[in-house]
Structure formats: structure tokens, C-alpha cells
Amino acid sequence: MSRTPNFTGWHAVILHREDANTERLTRQLGLLGIRATRQWEPLATWDGADIVLVDADQGWDDLLPGEGDAPYRPLVALLGSEAPGRIAWAMKQGASAIIPKPVAASAVYPALVMAVSIHEERKAVTERLQYLEERVRMRPLVHAAVEKLMVARGLNEEHAYAILRDCAMQRRLSMEQVAAIFLGGAEPLPEVG
Structure with missing residues (x-):
């Protein structure tokens, strides 16, 4: 305070x-x-x-x-x-x-x-901890999205992760949110490509 x-x-x-x-x-x-x-x-x-x-x-x-x-x-x-x-x-x-x-x-x-x-x-610490715990729970989505990008586009892991990260930054969303959108098929992520 x-x-x-x-x-x-x-x-x-x-x-x-x-x-x-x-x-x-x-x-x-x-x-x-x-x-x-x-x-x-x-x-x-x-x-x-x-x-x-x-x-x-x-x-x-x-x-x-x-x-x-x-x-x-x-x-x-x-x-x-x-x-x-x-x-x-x-x-x-x-x-x-x-x-x-x-x-x-x-x-x-x-x-x-x-x-x-x-x-x-x-x-504040409790809220931050809850936020971080949620991000950790959602981390498998990021991994799955990276793997899907690697297979679909023939990319290496580092490049696929960078594409996902850049998309998240452009949309001002977390990596986990973008991964969920991508995996759910809600949007094809036009930035990826």
C-alpha cells in the first residue's frame, strides 16, 4: 500500500x-x-x-x-x-x-x-497466485497448439512457439487463450501461415 x-x-x-x-x-x-x-x-x-x-x-x-x-x-x-x-x-x-x-x-x-x-x-498475492496457477493449468494447451502447428506447417518447435507467441502479442491475449482458440478451431489464426 x-x-x-x-x-x-x-x-x-x-x-x-x-x-x-x-x-x-x-x-x-x-x-x-x-x-x-x-x-x-x-x-x-x-x-x-x-x-x-x-x-x-x-x-x-x-x-x-x-x-x-x-x-x-x-x-x-x-x-x-x-x-x-x-x-x-x-x-x-x-x-x-x-x-x-x-x-x-x-x-x-x-x-x-x-x-x-x-x-x-x-x-494481491492471492490473486496473483490464482492467476499463475490458472496459467500453469492451461500450459498443456500451449504445448498442444505448438505441436499442432509443427505438424500442420512442418515447423520446428521453436518457430511454432514463436508464431503462437507473436499471435498472442498481436491480439493482446495470453498464450493460453490463443492456444485454446487455435485448438478449438474457433479461428484458423490467419497470422499463422
Whole structure:
């Protein structure tokens, strides 16, 4: 993330029992323009929350939606314990920042910025990985198209691959897309020839 987010108008869900920490946290969130609601029951869905803050000291596995997947919203752990198990639990839930308890006003904003930034980076990495996995799954199509060009045109592998690559570049499509079009017979690839 290259810019600091403006939290005005955001909604935060605080999963924590009511105490002095939640009062300080709610007050500080309000100063940042964030509307906060507090509950100490499982969060049914990520919808309706822009950011979630969870008590990592007393949290349990079913407190957050999903089964160990990355959270769909930035997640901040509220942690007063140094117990390795509680830290591990927060990490397993996908927390990307920690606000130590007792909550200090000066710790809230940096933790929110960090949580949002890391959450956006995780999303970008996940999307990139899905894209690359799809390209790998489609790679046999490229190989089959190259082989078909080699047989049909009497070309060597390098030249057939270059023709397919040039066609993809001209059409501004991926190699996999052009290979699928060619193999499916949707178009004879007039550039090939």
C-alpha cells in the first residue's frame, strides 16, 4: 500500500468483552471517524465490517467466520498475553497487526494502517497466485497448439512457439487463450501461415 488510508466512514467490529480496553478503543476509533460495534459472540459473516478487532487472549476458533482461511477483512488482534499459544492463535486467524492491552491510544492508528496494508498485500498475492496457477493449468494447451502447428506447417518447435507467441502479442491475449482458440478451431489464426 502506497498511501495511508482514510478511515472516515469505516465500520469496525470489536470482538471482545466490554471493559476499559474496549471503551478506550471505541473512543479512539471514533476520533478516526470509524463507527465501532462491540460483541462477544461469533461473527457470522465478514459483511458489514470494514475491519475486525478480536480479543486474542480469550478468542476461540469459531469466533471468526471461515475455517483458517485468510480473513476477508483486515484483522487486528488485541493481545495482553505473551503466551505463545495466544500469539499462534492470532496468527492462525490471519491477524496482520496487534494492539497490545491495555490499549494505548497511540497504538491504534498504526495497527490499523498496518493491518489494512498487509491485508491488501495478501489479497494481491492471492490473486496473483490464482492467476499463475490458472496459467500453469492451461500450459498443456500451449504445448498442444505448438505441436499442432509443427505438424500442420512442418515447423520446428521453436518457430511454432514463436508464431503462437507473436499471435498472442498481436491480439493482446495470453498464450493460453490463443492456444485454446487455435485448438478449438474457433479461428484458423490467419497470422499463422
